[in-house]
Amino acid sequence: MSSPYILLKDLTLAYGDMVAVPKLNFSCDKGELIALLGPSGCGKTTTMRSIAGLLAPQSGQIYIDGKDVTNVPANKREIGLMFQSYALFPHLSGFENVAFGLRIKKLPEAEIVEKTNKGLDTVGLLHLANRKPSEMSGGQQQRLALARSMVMEPKVLLLDEPLSNLDARLRLEMRAELQRVQRETGITMIFVTHDQSEALALADRIVLMKDGLIEQIGTPDELYNKPTSVFAADFLGFENIFEVSNNVIIGDAGKMSLDFKSESGHLAWRPSGVKIGQGKYKAVVKSVAFAGERREYVLDAEIGVIMADVSAQKKSYKIGESLAFDLPKSEAHFIEQAS
Amino acid sequence: MFQNRKEGFALALPAALFIGILFLLPVGILLSEAFQLDGGWSLQGYIDFISKPLNQTVFLRTLKLGFLVAAVSAVIGYASAFCIVNLDPKSRGRIFGMVVLPLMISPVARTYAWIVILGRTGIVNDAIIGLGLSDTPIRILFTETAVFLGLLQLFLPLMIISLVSSMENLPRDAISAARVLGANWLQVFTKIILPLTKEGLVMGGTLVFTGSLTAYITPAILGGAKVLMLETLLYQKVSVSNDYVSASIIATILIAMCFGTNLLLKRIATARE
Amino acid sequence: MTEKWTSRLILGLTLIFLIGPFLIIIIAGLSAGQSLAFPPDGISLKWYLKVFEIESFRDSFILSMALAIFGTLIALALGVPAAYALNRYEIPYAETIKTIVAAPIIVPGIIVGLALLRYLVLPIGLTVTLALFFAHTALVLPYAVRVVSSSMTNLRSDMEEAAVLLGCTRLSAFFKVVLPNIKGGVLAAFILGFVTSFNQVPVSLFLSGPGVRTLPIDMLAYMEITYDPSVAALSALLAFLSVGIVFLAEKFLGFSRYV
Ligand SMILES: Nc1ncnc2c1ncn2[C@@H]1O[C@H](COP(=O)(O)OP(=O)(O)O)[C@@H](O)[C@H]1O
Ligand SMILES: [Mg+2]
Numbered sequence: 043m044s045s046p047y048i049l050l051k052d053l054t055l056a057y058g059d060m061v062a063v064p065k066l067n068f069s070c071d072k073g074e075l076i077a078l079l080g081p082s083g084c085g086k087t088t089t090m091r092s093i094a095g096l097l098a099p100q101s102g103q104i105y106i107d108g109k110d111v112t113n114v115p116a117n118k119r120e121i122g123l124m125f126q127s128y129a130l131f132p133h134l135s136g137f138e139n140v141a142f143g144l145r146i147k148k149l150p151e152a153e154i155v156e157k158t159n160k161g162l163d164t165v166g167l168l169h170l171a172n173r174k175p176s177e178m179s180g181g182q183q184q185r186l187a188l189a190r191s192m193v194m195e196p197k198v199l200l201l202d203e204p205l206s207n208l209d210a211r212l213r214l215e216m217r218a219e220l221q222r223v224q225r226e227t228g229i230t231m232i233f234v235t236h237d238q239s240e241a242l243a244l245a246d247r248i249v250l251m252k253d254g255l256i257e258q259i260g261t262p263d264e265l266y267n268k269p270t271s272v273f274a275a276d277f278l279g280f281e282n283i284f285e286v287s288n289n290v291i292i293g294d295a296g297k298m299s300l301d302f303k304s305e306s307g308h309l310a311w312r313p314s315g316v317k318i319g320q321g322k323y324k325a326v327v328k329s330v331a332f333a334g335e336r337r338e339y340v341l342d343a344e345i346g347v348i349m350a351d352v353s354a355q356k357k358s359y360k361i362g363e364s365l366a367f368d369l370p371k372s373e374a375h376f377i378e379q380a381s
Numbered sequence: 382m383f384q385n386r387k388e389g390f391a392l393a394l395p396a397a398l399f400i401g402i403l404f405l406l407p408v409g410i411l412l413s414e415a416f417q418l419d420g421g422w423s424l425q426g427y428i429d430f431i432s433k434p435l436n437q438t439v440f441l442r443t444l445k446l447g448f449l450v451a452a453v454s455a456v457i458g459y460a461s462a463f464c465i466v467n468l469d470p471k472s473r474g475r476i477f478g479m480v481v482l483p484l485m486i487s488p489v490a491r492t493y494a495w496i497v498i499l500g501r502t503g504i505v506n507d508a509i510i511g512l513g514l515s516d517t518p519i520r521i522l523f524t525e526t527a528v529f530l531g532l533l534q535l536f537l538p539l540m541i542i543s544l545v546s547s548m549e550n551l552p553r554d555a556i557s558a559a560r561v562l563g564a565n566w567l568q569v570f571t572k573i574i575l576p577l578t579k580e581g582l583v584m585g586g587t588l589v590f591t592g593s594l595t596a597y598i599t600p601a602i603l604g605g606a607k608v609l610m611l612e613t614l615l616y617q618k619v620s621v622s623n624d625y626v627s628a629s630i631i632a633t634i635l636i637a638m639c640f641g642t643n644l645l646l647k648r649i650a651t652a653r654e
Numbered sequence: 655m656t657e658k659w660t661s662r663l664i665l666g667l668t669l670i671f672l673i674g675p676f677l678i679i680i681i682a683g684l685s686a687g688q689s690l691a692f693p694p695d696g697i698s699l700k701w702y703l704k705v706f707e708i709e710s711f712r713d714s715f716i717l718s719m720a721l722a723i724f725g726t727l728i729a730l731a732l733g734v735p736a737a738y739a740l741n742r743y744e745i746p747y748a749e750t751i752k753t754i755v756a757a758p759i760i761v762p763g764i765i766v767g768l769a770l771l772r773y774l775v776l777p778i779g780l781t782v783t784l785a786l787f788f789a790h791t792a793l794v795l796p797y798a799v800r801v802v803s804s805s806m807t808n809l810r811s812d813m814e815e816a817a818v819l820l821g822c823t824r825l826s827a828f829f830k831v832v833l834p835n836i837k838g839g840v841l842a843a844f845i846l847g848f849v850t851s852f853n854q855v856p857v858s859l860f861l862s863g864p865g866v867r868t869l870p871i872d873m874l875a876y877m878e879i880t881y882d883p884s885v886a887a888l889s890a891l892l893a894f895l896s897v898g899i900v901f902l903a904e905k906f907l908g909f910s911r912y913v
Contacts (some may be wrong), residue, residue, distance in 0.1 A: 094819060095819075096815050096818070096819075116815075116818045116819055117818045117819065117820075117821050117822055117823060119819075121819065122819065123815075123816070123819050125812045125815070125816060127810055127812055129810065129812040129813045129815065129816035130813075130816075131813060131816075131817075131831055131835075132835060133834040133835050142817070142820050142830075143820030143821050146820055146821035146822055146826075147821055190816075190820070191819075194820060194821075385743065386743065386744060386745055386746055388743065388824070389739040389742070389743025389744065389745035390739070390743075390745045390746060390747075391739075392735040392736065392738060392739035392743070393735070393736045393739040393740060393743075393745055393748075393751050394751075395732050395735070395736070396732040396733055396735070396736035396751075396755050396795060396799065397736070397750075397751045397754045397755060399732055399791070399792065399795070400754050400755055400757060400758060400792050400795060401754055403770075403774070403788045403789075403792060404757065404758055404761075404766065404788075404789075404792040405754065405757055406773075407766075407769035407770050407772070407773040407774060408761055408765060408766060408769045410769065410772075410773050411765065411768060411769040411772060411773070457668060460664045460668075461664060461665060461668045464661040464662075464664050464665050465665070467661065468661075476665060476669070478904070479669055479672070479673060480668075480669070480672065482673070482897060482900070483672050483673065483676075485849050485853075485896040485897065485899075485900045486676065486853070486892070486893045486896050486897065487852070487853040487870055487889065487892045487893070487896070488853060488855060488870075489853075489855065489870045489873050489874065489889065490676070490679065490888075490889030490890070490892055490893050491675065491676075493679060493873075493877070493885060493886065493889050494675030494676060494678050494679045494886075494889070495675060496690065496881065497675075497678050497679060497682045497690055497691075497692045497886065498675065498678060498692070500690070500881075502689075502691050503691075503692065504678070504692050533671075534671060534672060534675065537668075537671070537672060538672065541668075591760075594762075595762035595763070595764070595856070597763075597764055597855060597856040597859065598855050598856075598870075598874070601874065602874070602877070612762070612764050612856070615764060615765075615768075616764065616859060619768060619860065625772065628768060632762070632764075632765040632768065635762050635765065636760075636761060636762065636765065639760055639761075639762065640760065643760065
C-alpha cells in the first residue's frame with residue numbers, strides 16, 4: 043500500500059491562545075479533488091493556510107509526498123494557493139503576474155515566456171496578457187490567479203472559496219473550468235467552500251468540518267445520502283430532523299407516534315421527502331413559496347415546523363389551510379446519534 | 382496579519398529606538414531637571430517661577446492669545462469651510478488647494494510679510510495717515526495685535542482643513558430638512574452643524590491652540606521683546622541669562638499644556654450627549 | 655443668489671488674508687530702494703539677485719537642503735519598515751511603539767533643540783550638525799510613518815503571501831510587491847518630510863554654531879541686523895520653491911490625498 047500524498051497528523055492550529063483547529067487528522071491521494079466544506083468560521087481557511095505554510099501549527103505534522111514539511115517555509119513548499127481575494131499584483135500586467143513565480147525561480151527568459159503564454163492560454167487569457175488586473179472582470183481576474191498558481195506546477199493546489207465572489211452564471215463556468223484543469227493536469231486540489239452544492243458537484247471526496255473538527259469524510263454520494271450526524275444531515279439538506287425514542291418522534295413543540303418501527307436516535311427527511319395531501323399527520327400551512335417547478339411549504343405541525351416541497355403540478359394549499367401529510371419510511375434517513 | 386512577532390518587532394524597533402534615545406530621552410532629562418533643586422526633588426522652582434509678575438504676564442498672555450486665535454479661527458473656519466463644501470467639485474479642489482498652500486511655505490516668509498503690512502511705513506499705516514485718522518504712524522508691530530494676526534494667518538488653514546473634512550460627512554439633506562421645518566440659520570448651526578462637526582472642531586482647535594502656544598517665529602518677529610510669549614521667554618532665558626532651570630520649567634509648562642489640551646479636547650470630542 | 659455672493663465674499667476675504675501677504679512680499683522684494691516698503695520705491699530685481707550673493711545664505715541654504723534630504727531619507731529608511739510592521743504584524747507593545755514614534759509631533763520643537771544641545775552636544779561633544787540631523791530626522795519620522803501607513807492600509811496583506819507562495823522571501827516580497835504599490839505614498843512622505851524639515855525653525859534655534867545655521871535661522875539673524883528687502887526676496891523665492899514642489903507633486907501624485 044502506498045503512503046498518502048497529503049497527510050495531516052494531529053494538526054493543532056491556533057491564533058494566540060485561541061485554538062481554531064484542534065488535532066486534525068486527514069489524508070488524501072495524489073490527483074484527488076477534495077472539498078473542505080463547512081459553515082463560515084469553522085476553520086477551513088486556517089487549515090489551508092497551514093498546509094501552505096503561512097500559519098505554523100501549534101503541534102502536529104504535515105506530510106506531503108511522504109516528506110515531513112511541517113518546518114519547510116512557505117516559499118519552499120511548492121504549494122499553490124488561490125486566495126479568496128485573488129491577491130493579484132496590481133502593478134503588474136497579466137503576463138507579469140503569471141510570470142512572477144517563474145522569474146523568482148530564475149528560469150531562462152525563453153522558458154518563462156513559453157510557460158507563461160501557455161498558462162495564459164490554458165485559462166483563455168492570452169489576448170489580455172498586457173492588461174493590468176484592475177482592467178479585467180472578476181472572472182478574468184480569477185482565471186489569472188489560477189494561471190499564476192498553475193504555471194508553478196505546484197504539488198498541491200489549494201483554493202479558498204474559489205467561486206464565492208462570482209455571480210451565478212460565472213460560477214457555473216468556473217466550476218467547469220476547475221474540473222477541466224484538474225482533469226487535464228491531474229493535480230491534487232483542495233478547495234474550500236461553504237456551499238454544499240459546489241462541494242457535491244466538484245469533489246472526489248468531501249471533508250465536512252464543524253468548529254475546527256472533521257464531522258464526516260466521504261464521497262459526495264455518501265455525504266448526500268448517508269450523513270452520519272445531525273449536523274451533517276442538516277448541512278446537506280435534510281431540513282426535517284427529529285429525535286426518535288421508542289417509536290415516538292420528539293419535536294420542539296410536541297410528540298407524535300411513528301407508524302413504523304425505528305431504533306432510537308434521529309430520523310431525517312428532505313423537504314422533497316415529505317408527502318402532502320394524505321397521511322396520518324395534520325398540519326396548517328404557515329407559508330408557501332412558488333419556486334417554478336416546485337412549491338415550498340412551511341407547515342405548522344404538532345411536533346413543530348415541517349419543511350416540505352412538492353411538485354407545482356400537484357394541488358396547492360393556501361396559508362392557513364389545514365392539510366394531511368406523511369413522513370414516509372422510504373424517505374427517512376436514520377442517524378444513530380443520540381441527543 | 383503575519384504571525385512572526387519577533388520579525389515585526391525587529392522592523393518597528395529601529396524607529397522607536399531612534400526617537401526614544403535621541404529624542405525622548407534628552408527631552409525627559411530636560412523636563413526632570415525642572416523638578417530638581419539642590420540635588421533633591423522639589424516643586425520650589427515652579428513656585429519661584431510663578432511668583433514673578435513678568436512670568437505670570439507671559440503665561441497669561443500665551444494662554445489668552447492661544448484662546449483668541451483658536452476662537453477666531455473657528456468662526457472664520459466654519460464660515461469658509463461651509464462655503465467650500467458647498468462649491469462644485471472643481472472649484473472646491475482649487476480653493477482648498479489655495480487654503481492648504483500656505484502650510485507648505487516657510488513660516489519665516491509667512492510672518493515676514495506682516496512686517497511689510499504692519500510696520501511704521503507699512504500698508505496699514507499708509508492707509509491710516511492717508512485717511513487722516515492720525516498724523517503720525519501708530520505702532521502695530523510689536524503689539525499683541527500683530528502677534529495675533531500673525532498666528533491667525535499661520536494656523537487658520539489647519540482649522541479650515543479639519544472642518545472641511547468633518548463637514549464632508551454632513552448629510553446635506555439634514556440642513557435642507559431643518560430649513561424646511563422652519564429653523565433659522567443659528568438653529569441650524571447649533572442643532573445640526575455643530576454637533577455633527579464637533580470632532581473636526583476639536584481636532585482643528587487642538588492644532589490651532591497648541592500651535593499658537595508653541596509658536597516661536599511669530600512672537601519673535603512680530604512681538605519682539607515687548608510681547609513675550611512662553612517660547613520667546615524660554616529662548617531669552619537660555620540665550621540671554623543662561624537660566625536653564627527656568628527654561629526647563631517653561632518647557633514643562635508648555636508640554637503639560639499641549640498634552641492637557643490634547644487629552645481634554647479628545648475627552649470632549651468623544652463625550653456622549 | 656445672495657447666498658452665492660455671500661459665500662464668494664467670505665472665501666475671497668479668507669483667501670486674501672491667507673495668501674495676500676505672500677503677494678506683498680513678492681512685490682516688496684522687487685523694490686529698487688534701500689528699505690522695506692509697500693508699495694516699493696521703484697521696481698528692480700536687484701534684491702532677488704543680491705540674495706544669491708550673500709554668502710551666509712548660500713551656506714545655510716546648502717545645510718538646510720542637506721538636512722531636509724538626508725534627514726528625510728533616513729526617516730523613511732526607519733519609518734517605512736516601522737509602518738509596514740505596524741500594519742502587517744501583530745507585534746508586542748504596538749501601542750507603545752506608535753506613541754513613541756508619534757511623540758515628536760506633540761513635543762514643542764524648541765524644547766527638543768534645547769534638550770539635544772544640553773545633553774548631547776555639550777556633554778558628549780556631538781557636533782551641532784549631527785544633532786541637527788538627528789532632530790530633523792526625528793521630526794520627520796512621524797509624518798513618514800503616518801503617510802506610508804495610510805498608503806499601505808488599502809493594500810491587502812494576502813498579496814505578500816501570494817508572492818511568498820510563488821517563491822519570494824518575505825523581504826523580496828516587500829520589494830517586489832509592496833514597495834511598487836506604495837511608491838506614491840513614499841514619495842509623498844518624502845516631499846512632506848522635506849518641506850517640514852526645510853521650513854523648520856524652533857528645533858534648530860538652539861542648534862547653531864559657528865558657520866552652522868539652517869536657512870530660516872539665518873534669515874531670522876539677518877533680520878535682526880537689517881530690514882532691507884533681501885529677506886523679502888528670499889522669502890518669496892522660498893515660497894516659490896515650496897509651491898512649485900507641491901504643485902508638481904499634486905499634479906503627478908495627487909499629493910493632497912496623502913497629507
Ligand atoms: N487572524 C486571526 N486571528 C484570530 N482568530 C482568527 C484569525 N483568523 C481566523 N480566526 C478565527 O479562527 C476561526 C476559523 O476561521 P477561518 O479558518 O477563517 O474559518 P473559515 O475559513 O472556515 O470561515 C474563526 O473562529 C475565526 O474567528
Ligand atoms: Mg474562510
